[in-house]
Amino acid sequence: MNQSTFLQILPFIILSAGIVVAILVEIFTTKGKALLPAFFSVLFLANSLLSLAQINVSSNLYQMLALGGKAAFFNFIFSIGALIAVMSSVNYVKKYGANFGEYYILLASSVLGMMLMAGALDLFVVFLGLEVMSINFYILAGINRKKKTANEASLKYFLLGAFATGFVVYGIGLIYGSAGNTNLNFIINNFTRLLKMPLFVIGLGLFFVGFSFKIAAFPFHMWVPDVYQGAATSVTGLMSTIGKAAAFSVLIFAISPVTFNGAEHIFRPYFATLAILSTLYASIVAIAQTNLKRMLAYSSIVHAGYMSIGLAAGNVYSVAGIIFYLAAYTFMNLGAFGVIAIVEDENDGKTDLKAFAGLHKKNPMLAGFMALFMFALAGIPPLAGFFGKYYVFVGAIKQNLLYLALVGITASLISVYFYLRVVVYMYFKDEEEDFEIKTDYPGMFAVLVSGIFVLIFGVFPSILMKLITSVLR
Amino acid sequence: MIHVSLTHYLVVSAFLFSFGLYGVVTRKNAVMVLMGIELILNSANINFVAFSKFGNYGLNGQIMALFVIILAAAEAAIALAIVLNIYKTFAHVDVDKINNLKE
Numbered sequence: 001m002n003q004s005t006f007l008q009i010l011p012f013i014i015l016s017a018g019i020v021v022a023i024l025v026e027i028f029t030t031k032g033k034a035l036l037p038a039f040f041s042v043l044f045l046a047n048s049l050l051s052l053a054q055i056n057v058s059s060n061l062y063q064m065l066a067l068g069g070k071a072a073f074f075n076f077i078f079s080i081g082a083l084i085a086v087m088s089s090v091n092y093v094k095k096y097g098a099n100f101g102e103y104y105i106l107l108a109s110s111v112l113g114m115m116l117m118a119g120a121l122d123l124f125v126v127f128l129g130l131e132v133m134s135i136n137f138y139i140l141a142g143i144n145r146k147k148k149t150a151n152e153a154s155l156k157y158f159l160l161g162a163f164a165t166g167f168v169v170y171g172i173g174l175i176y177g178s179a180g181n182t183n184l185n186f187i188i189n190n191f192t193r194l195l196k197m198p199l200f201v202i203g204l205g206l207f208f209v210g211f212s213f214k215i216a217a218f219p220f221h222m223w224v225p226d227v228y229q230g231a232a233t234s235v236t237g238l239m240s241t242i243g244k245a246a247a248f249s250v251l252i253f254a255i256s257p258v259t260f261n262g263a264e265h266i267f268r269p270y271f272a273t274l275a276i277l278s279t280l281y282a283s284i285v286a287i288a289q290t291n292l293k294r295m296l297a298y299s300s301i302v303h304a305g306y307m308s309i310g311l312a313a314g315n316v317y318s319v320a321g322i323i324f325y326l327a328a329y330t331f332m333n334l335g336a337f338g339v340i341a342i343v344e345d346e347n348d349g350k351t352d353l354k355a356f357a358g359l360h361k362k363n364p365m366l367a368g369f370m371a372l373f374m375f376a377l378a379g380i381p382p383l384a385g386f387f388g389k390y391y392v393f394v395g396a397i398k399q400n401l402l403y404l405a406l407v408g409i410t411a412s413l414i415s416v417y418f419y420l421r422v423v424v425y426m427y428f429k430d431e432e433e434d435f436e437i438k439t440d441y442p443g444m445f446a447v448l449v450s451g452i453f454v455l456i457f458g459v460f461p462s463i464l465m466k467l468i469t470s471v472l473r
Numbered sequence: 474m475i476h477v478s479l480t481h482y483l484v485v486s487a488f489l490f491s492f493g494l495y496g497v498v499t500r501k502n503a504v505m506v507l508m509g510i511e512l513i514l515n516s517a518n519i520n521f522v523a524f525s526k527f528g529n530y531g532l533n534g535q536i537m538a539l540f541v542i543i544l545a546a547a548e549a550a551i552a553l554a555i556v557l558n559i560y561k562t563f564a565h566v567d568v569d570k571i572n573n574l575k576e
Contacts, residue, residue, distance in 0.1 A: 124537060131544045138551050145558045152571050154555050159506055159568065162548055163497055166513030169541055170490055173520035176537065180530045226574045 008054050008067035011047040011075055015112050018043045022105050032101030037090045037442070040104050041083055044111075048079035055471060063183060066119045070471045073323070074118035074249050080453075081242040081330045082111045087446035088338040089234040095346050096232050098143040106143075107238065110136035114246035123172045123182040126250055130168065130214070133246060134161050137239050141231040149348055153230025160223040164213030167206045174203025188256055195266065207254070208270060214247035217304045218278035228297035233344055233351070236293060237337030240300045241330040248307060248326055255314050271312035272404055278305030279411035286418045291352050292340055295418060296333065299377060302415055303329055309404045310392040318395025320468045325388030327464060328457050332376040332385055335450030339370045342443045350435065356422060358431030363439065367426045369447050376454045378419035379412050384457035391465070482523035489516035503556045503566040507549065514545045 022039065026032040051072045058069035065071075086104065093099045113132030120126040138161060142154025172182070178200035179187050187194065194200045213220040228236045255267050278301050286298035303325075310322040343359070343366070344350050360367040376383035389412060393405040457464050489512050496509025518538040525534025560566050 124540060127537075128540065128544070131548070135544075135547055135551055138555065142555060142558060146562070148562050148573055151555070151558050151562050152574055155503065155559050155568070155571060158552055158555055159497070159503075159510075162507075162510045162552070163513075165548075166493065166510055166517070169514055169517040170520070172537075173486075173517040173524070176530070176534060177520060177524035177528065180528055182533055182537070226572070230574050 004057060005059060005061065005067065007050075008057065008059065008072075009061060009065075011050050011079070012112070012115060014043060014047060014050075015108060015115070019105055019108050019112065022101070022108070026101035026105065033099050036101050036104040037086055040108050041086050043108070044079045044083040044086065048076050048083065051075035051079060055467065060121055063185070064120075064122050064125055065116070066121050070249075070252075070323075071115075071119035073468065073471050074245065075115050077245055077327050077330055078111050078114045078118070078242045080449075081245075081334060082107065082238070084331075084334045084338070084446045084449055085234055085238040085242075087442045087449070088237065088334070088341050090442040091440035092232070092234045092341040092344070092443065093143075095344065096144055097146070097346075098232060100143070103140070103143055106136045106140050110140065110238070111242070114242055117246045118249040120250065120253070121184050123175065123184065126184075127169060127172060129246070130250075131165065133243065134165065134214075137161070137235075137243060140235045140238070141227060143232055143235065147348070149230040150232065153227045156223050157227045157231070160213060164210045164220070166210075167213075168210030171203045171206030171208075171210060174199050175207065178203065184253060205270075208251075208267070211247055211251055211254075212274060215244055215251070215304045215307070216301050217274040217308055218281050218301060219274075221278070221282070221301045224301055225294050225297040228300070229291060229294045233293065233337055233341040236297075237334045237341070240296070240337070241333045244300065244304065245326040245330060248322060251311060252319055252322060255311055255319075267314065268312050268401075271308045272401070275305045275308035275312055275404060276407050278302065278308065279408055280305075280414075283411045283414040283418075286415065289418070290354075292356070292422070293337075293351050296336060296340075299415065299419075300333070302411060303377075305411065306389055306392055306408055309396050309401075309408050312404060313392075313396040313399040313401055315395055315399055316469075316472055317398055318392055320465065320472055321388065321391030321393075321395045323468045323471075324391050324457075324461070324464055328376070328384035328388040328454070331450045331453040331457070332373045332383075335369065335447055335454065336373040336377065338443060338447040338450060339366055339373065342366060342439055342447070343437055345435065350433070353422065353425050354432045355435075357425045357429040357433075359426040359437075362431065363437050365444075366437065366439065366447070369451050370426060371423045372451055372454060374419040374422050376458065378416045382458050384454045384461075387458065387461040387465075479523055479527040482519055482527075486516040486519040486523070489513075489519065501567050501569050503559065503568050506568060507552050507556070510552075511545060511549065514541055517541060 054068045055072045060066050110133050113129045116129030138158045141157045142150045144150045176182050178197040216224045282298045282301035286295050289295040307322050310318040376385040379385045379389045393408055396405045493509045493512030497506050500506050518541050521534040521538040
């Protein structure tokens, strides 16, 4: 292993060592709760900078793990996202009654799993990363073990998640049996030959179904609303953004035969169906939701649908669009959940629309940021969410999939209604519930950072887009 | 004396997978659902080992089966902890009755 490879796996080493150190701190001192947020913030910041520095150098570790390039870009998103999540957790977990050191250790371990998934060059590593991420999420969802809601979310997430993992493992087994190898590059290079084997097709199908659970697309979405509503708000923010990005990073790699080898578009019917069903179904159901966390859960299904449009198109342009979209979505959704985490009270209350009525008068800054995130999620032009959708839809049109782009546009028109309703409640309604909002510096910092990223990616999308296209070459 | 070939293993594993699937979908007790998930994971293990033996693909498949066993054990540990918490807060483990979150 030469020096540059060592530099490139440094983020993994730093995070793994950090987790071990954090466990020791938690065991041998009583200061874990106070120290760990700052400790992991510094680690994630260092990791994001290290990953950003290695984006242009690409290599791999024993054909198992891709380093640099696309993987480094995803690691950058994961690290920044995790940093924001840690910041918005600091005060929230105290309110939520889950101020344990383990919380941060589990959070960091889940990020380690995501980094493995984004860099996976072998089905072993995909599976390992998926499990490391999911198992930590199951615990994080139920981190307060005295709350009924948290326990229910945890159980539902576990049952459906483990079920999906079963599909993925069985699929990997069949793929291994027909290809004789678990190396992803080998499978992609022999893709057209392997496609003639029925076992391979079945395996690939099961693999995709398993991952469709993880990205929360329509026929496999039944766990999403309950889990997102019942889990702690900061955890929901984490798993709806970078958790989804990690699952998409694997899918993007899996459809690369379409992108680079010119193989027949065999994935198209599957992903087109997912896209149409998720966008239309979830955007209509979201209108009926009054709980903001539940509404954002449906909104996350809609966004998974938009990204599936990109997967169905499968050209370089739409893949770049998906990655842009994932980056933009990470910041706007984490920001929105950050605001909800600040407004929420001790007993899971104040997460419905009524609590946000008249927020403008109580806390103009918080209301302003929430409005920014809602506009971004709705896809109003000069914000990050608009360009994410724009690139994905243009990718679809370039592939002569005009109908998918039209479905996407229809769904975004419908979804403007429920995003703007939040803004209307905040600015044009009088407050219905008299309560005080206690802001805290770390929480506000998280919201501020997300807001800045949403604005930067919206006003100067070409910065991010250039970076992504350079990574995809 | 029947000659046991790859197909036999694949059929057994497909049956196990289906039984697991059936168990997950129909059982109400959380522990039984968990057993269904274990069946699915172990059916995949049979596949891995059978392919590794009959396909002359080296030891990759056997190692993968070990991976799956280890991670399934971790998963089972987490699952039992979750089920225990469910029992403490709900006083039952009936999956169908645990839906307070729907409005």
